[in-house]
Amino acid sequence: MAQQKEEQLLAYLRENPGWHKTNELALHLNVSVRTIRNYYKRLASHAYIVSSREGYKYQGPTGHPSLVASTDVSRERVYLFLNKLLHDTKPQNIYDLAATMFLSETIIKKIAAQAKEYAVRFNVHINLQGDFYHITGAEEDKRHMLSDMLYTESENRFVSQSVIKENFPSIDTDRIFAIVEQCADDNDVYLNTFDLSNIVLHIIIALERIKAGQDIHDNHNAYQSSLFARELLTQIERYSTITLPREDKVFLSLIIDGSVSRWEPTLVENTPKEFLTLIEVIVTYIKDTYKIDLAQNNFSNQFTIHIIRLVQRLQEGTVIHNPMVTSLKTSSPTIYECAVLIAHQISAFAGQSVPDAEIAYIAMHVGNAIAEQIADEKKLKVAILAPEYQDSLIPVANRITKTFPELVIQANVTDEEQIPTNVDMVIALNQKVTKVTIPHVTISLFFTNQDIKRIRRKMAEVVEIKGQHSFEKHIAHFFDSRLFYMTSTRQTREEIVTLAAKKLADNGVVGTDYREKLMQREQMSSTAFGKFAIPHSIRMEAQQTKAFVYINPTGVQWDKNNKVYLVVALAFRPDDSKAFRAFFDKFSEIMVEEQNIATLITSRSYNDFLNNIASMM
Structure with missing residues (x-):
């Protein structure tokens, strides 16, 4: 066990260049600070790790790490x-x-x-x-484990065509990829890179296992697979000369249909009315709760087909595997949380709970739509100031927009008094800005490389100031010294949820039934995102908008996969939904960096905690 932890330490230092404090590494590996020092002593002689007052860092060649000790349980x-x-x-x-x-x-x-x-x-x-x-x-579970091993070796990213080829040399991987891509084109089905690789990987694993006499023997209900899935599996049978057993076809059809992001138009047109109503409910719910509009760009039509397949799987009790669950939660908490809200509506419609694997597929489907809208919201609004005689304004403005898509030009003005008050930044052409306090930068008429650097620096300043002001406002609004708790006593998730609900209720933030609401959300999908947890209710029904902070440097086993050290239980009033997303986005963005959690859990007091958060902006 120790040698496996040492390998994890070496891998973490190699993949994250620079110095890392002992408490950060201890947090990452779920061990004590003293244990990290012992690992270093054993590794230092052959693993290119150096130490200083700043911590530890890897200082050696790139490539796959190898601990040459013969006793290594790698x-x-x-x-x-x-x-x-x-x-x-x-x-x-x-x-x-x-x-x-x-x-x-x-x-x-x-x-x-x-x-x-x-x-x-x-x-x-x-x-x-x-x-x-x-x-x-069960054979189905063994195949899930096989695919997970490959994803884990790829650091939970998508398994590329070359990786699949390397692991299955006896199968013409390129040919399988070509068959899947051609069949998708023929059926007007869109597959992104991850979906394509995921489908191919499971098909190849199935072929290998079937050739070895390892069929799926579990009984399944008759799953109504898509035409695309049926035609694809027919072509695979033709190519491989292997007849796929019915159970294997069901298993692969679930993978195939669960992966498709965009379906053929005829399926969308023939959607049952009750599912169209469900999608309307979901779109309205997410817009009201999370201020995200999923009705844009024809997204909801395509997503409806995925929901139909998902509900069918839930009602038949069939399970689909998704090896990206953990990485999606930790890397994109905001998108995953939105997927949980969608799953809540689907669960109410189908009368069945939605497992994490399905929630992760929902996140993958809605992720791009959400990310695009979040990116649009973060664009800076700009006014361009130029004297009347400068007829070169339009071409320069066009070049600015082309170079900086994260900027939105709100106005072109010739006088400072015309600058709108709602812009984030002013770009002045060949003149000084003297009358307004809005952040501004002056550039030449020729938009040189030096001008681009000036604009980029000013943009970074504005983004930092906006983010800091916004979050500082949330800090003052959400956090309260009465709702701050530190301990080193070992406690369970249930005990912490009970404590959080009681503290919030005692201070008039929520009702006495808030514990049940927190646990309802936990039962849908754990609110642990790596080393921290953000428990909250599904609906925003609090009397006040507040956060209960719990710090435990010894860690809490929040679920079977996550040990957390920081818990921030949220309670929001109904009219603070926009503030919820703003807080959740920024706080989770900070907390996905383990060194930040390592710093926060060393806080000695409430004020120290606030100062540490402010320093992370």
């Missing part, structure tokens, strides 16, 4: 062990494994212990009976 060895068990129908002898992996039996047992811990997450079980390792579990 992730690669764990996965190799699992692959040996998965790709052979017979139990594996411990001495044969030791010989083929060039390791001792003692190390094989350590690797097996790590493999067992990993496999159980997929309902797959590893047991040693005598001298033989047995692996048991």
Whole structure:
């Protein structure tokens, strides 16, 4: 276990250049500060790690890290062990494994212990009976584990065509990609890069497993797959000369239909009325609650088809796997939270809870639409000031817009008195600005590279000032010394939720039923985003808008996958929905950086906490 943690430490330092404090590394690995120092002592002799008063950093060659100690229980060895068990129908002898992996039996047992811990997450079980390792579990779950191993090795990013090719040399990967792409074109179906790779990966895993005699034998209800899925699987059968069993077709159809972002127009046109109503409810709910308009750019029509497939899966009890759940939550909390709100409406419609894997697919579908609108909202409004005699204003304005798409020109004026008061910034052509206090920058008439640098610097200043002013306003509004709690006592999630609800209720922020509302949201999907959690209710029904802050440097096991050190329980009044998103966006943006959490949990008081947050702006 220690050697695996050492490998994780080395990987983190390599992937995040620069100095890292001991408490940040301890937080990342869920170990003590003293343990980090012990890891360093063992690694320093051969792993290019250096230390100073600033912390630790990696100072060595790039490429895949390797801890050469023969006793290393690395992730690669764990996965190799699992692959040996998965790709052979017979139990594996411990001495044969030791010989083929060039390791001792003692190390094989350590690797097996790590493999067992990993496999159980997929309902797959590893047991040693005598001298033989047995692996048991549903074939569907084993395939989920296989795909997850590949995604994990790709650091939870999409698995590229070259990676799939490297891992499955016996299959013509390029041909499978070509078949999927052509069939998608023929059916007027859009697949982004992730969707395409995800579909191909699962098809190839299925072909490999079926050739090895590992069919899916679980009973499924008759899933009504799309025409695209049926035609694609027919072409795969024709190419591979393998007849896919019915259960395998159901499994692959779920993956295929769950991945499609844009469907053929005929499916959209034939959408049942009740689903059109559901989409209207979702669009209105998200707009009212989150100030995001999903009705733009014909998005809702295409999303309706995904919802139909999702509801069908829920009602039939079929499960779809999504290896991107963890990375989506930690990298895009705002988008994931919006997906949870959508899932809440779907759950009420279908009478079934929506699992995290499906919520992650919703996030992938709505992510681009949300990200575009958030980006539009963050654009800076600009006024261009130029003397009347400067007839070169229009071409310069056009070049500014082309160079800086994050700027929106609100007005072209010839006098400072004409500058609108609602703009964020003024760009003056060849003249000084003396009468207005709005941030401004002066450039030449020729829009040189130096001018571009001046504008970019001023934009950065404006963005920083806007963000700081906005968040400082939220800090003063949301945080309260009466709602600040620090402890090192080990507590459970339920105890913390109870404490948060009681503190908020005692101070007149929420009603006495707020604990149940917090737990209702937790049961939909954990509010832990890496090392911090933001519990809140689904609906904004508080009497006041406040946040309860809980810090525990020893950590709290919030769910089976996340240990958190900072909890910020939110309560919002109905008319503060815009403030909720502004706070959630900015706070989660700060907290996804583990060094920020490491700093906050060392706060000695409420004021120290506020000062630390302010310094992170």
